[in-house]
Amino acid sequence: MLEQPDIAHYLLSLGLVKPRAVLEEDLTVVDASRRNCVFLASTTAGPTYVVKQAGPGGAGTLAHEAAVLRALAGAPELAGQVPTLVRHEAEAARLVLSTPGGARDWSHHHEAGRFPRVPARTLGRVLAALHRLPADGFEELPPGLDPMWGLTLPEPRHELLLDLSAGAQDLVARLQASRAVCDRLDALREAGSDGALVHGDLRWDNCLAVAASGARRRTRVLLVDWELAGRGAPAFDVGTVLAEYLLAWVGSIPIVEPGDPGRLVSRARHPLRRMQPAMRAFWSAYRLASPRGPALRRTIELAAVRLLQSAVERSQGLAAPSAHVVALVQLAGNMLRDPDDAALSLIGLRE
Numbered sequence: 001m002l003e004q005p006d007i008a009h010y011l012l013s014l015g016l017v018k019p020r021a022v023l024e025e026d027l028t029v030v031d032a033s034r035r036n037c038v039f040l041a042s043t044t045a046g047p048t049y050v051v052k053q054a055g056p057g058g059a060g061t062l063a064h065e066a067a068v069l070r071a072l073a074g075a076p077e078l079a080g081q082v083p084t085l086v087r088h089e090a091e092a093a094r095l096v097l098s099t100p101g102g103a104r105d106w107s108h109h110h111e112a113g114r115f116p117r118v119p120a121r122t123l124g125r126v127l128a129a130l131h132r133l134p135a136d137g138f139e140e141l142p143p144g145l146d147p148m149w150g151l152t153l154p155e156p157r158h159e160l161l162l163d164l165s166a167g168a169q170d171l172v173a174r175l176q177a178s179r180a181v182c183d184r185l186d187a188l189r190e191a192g193s194d195g196a197l198v199h200g201d202l203r204w205d206n207c208l209a210v211a212a213s214g215a216r217r218r219t220r221v222l223l224v225d226w227e228l229a230g231r232g233a234p235a236f237d238v239g240t241v242l243a244e245y246l247l248a249w250v251g252s253i254p255i256v257e258p259g260d261p262g263r264l265v266s267r268a269r270h271p272l273r274r275m276q277p278a279m280r281a282f283w284s285a286y287r288l289a290s291p292r293g294p295a296l297r298r299t300i301e302l303a304a305v306r307l308l309q310s311a312v313e314r315s316q317g318l319a320a321p322s323a324h325v326v327a328l329v330q331l332a333g334n335m336l337r338d339p340d341d342a343a344l345s346l347i348g349l350r351e
Helices: 004-013 021-025 061-073 117-132 156-161 165-177 179-189 234-250 261-267 272-289 296-315 323-337 339-347
Strands: 028-031 037-044 046-053 083-090 094-101 196-198 205-209 220-223 230-232
Touching: 004 021, 004 028, 004 037, 004 046, 004 339, 037 272, 037 339, 046 061, 046 220, 061 083, 061 094, 061 230, 117 196, 117 272, 165 296, 165 323, 179 296, 179 323, 196 234, 230 234, 230 272, 230 323, 234 296, 272 339, 323 339
Parallel strands: none
Antiparallel strands: 028 037, 037 046, 046 094, 083 094, 196 230, 205 220
């Protein structure tokens, strides 16, 4: 597996960067690893190259992503909205992708408490274009991958339980104590997916703001990390975007006592009222471009599922769940119990 010092030589060997960029120290290589080993290599004026490598057992996910990107390259509706597949080395479990230079993930929009509507509308339109594409011909996800694994939390797979820390197991036990929430998750699982083409992991980390050719402002959206793309529920994609706003809101509340998370809501660093215009702009743009898209009620329910997954992920490695992840479970439970009220009170939307 390539290490960070190897990336410059590797890209030189492929003819993707010029020796002058290396000699003049214009090439910057950043480690952006999460689930996979990922390096971002960029120059002042050129594109950013993404070198993505999978660990043992992960070659299938990268092969799947490569197949998805090849198929999407022929979709004019998504031109400029997905990375370019430069190279796929199956034996080495390695991908090389190209993205526009100067891209920033969506968290940069919001670090200073700004939640702009224009990028939200753009994302809504891009997501609607993706969901309108035919899903025929796209490969099934590799075994063991399930974007909506939160639906199994009432009766988790044995493999999932083995991977959970003590804090995450505690959180799952809290969720399982609510019969109403478990019944709703079971019903959503039995309802299945809609069979549309979906991204499967639309967190802000995977939404990049990029500038159009010749422009300086980042007004376009690039969707990255297509490992979980395939047939699925469009409402989960849409719900994931809305859940990201709610995660930012809950994370900004100075919660001290898990039993009373609402006591300090008024002191949230990122108040919900400041986010609601962007959430409504995203939803309106999506529905305008996809009038036959998922119902608001189902979208709110699957946004709750995404919150549950985030809560479990954030409690991994902890001996006990933090006050904030407990609050996420409580919020998700309220959304599942009454999605219509949640849509109105959290986002300001009515079906």
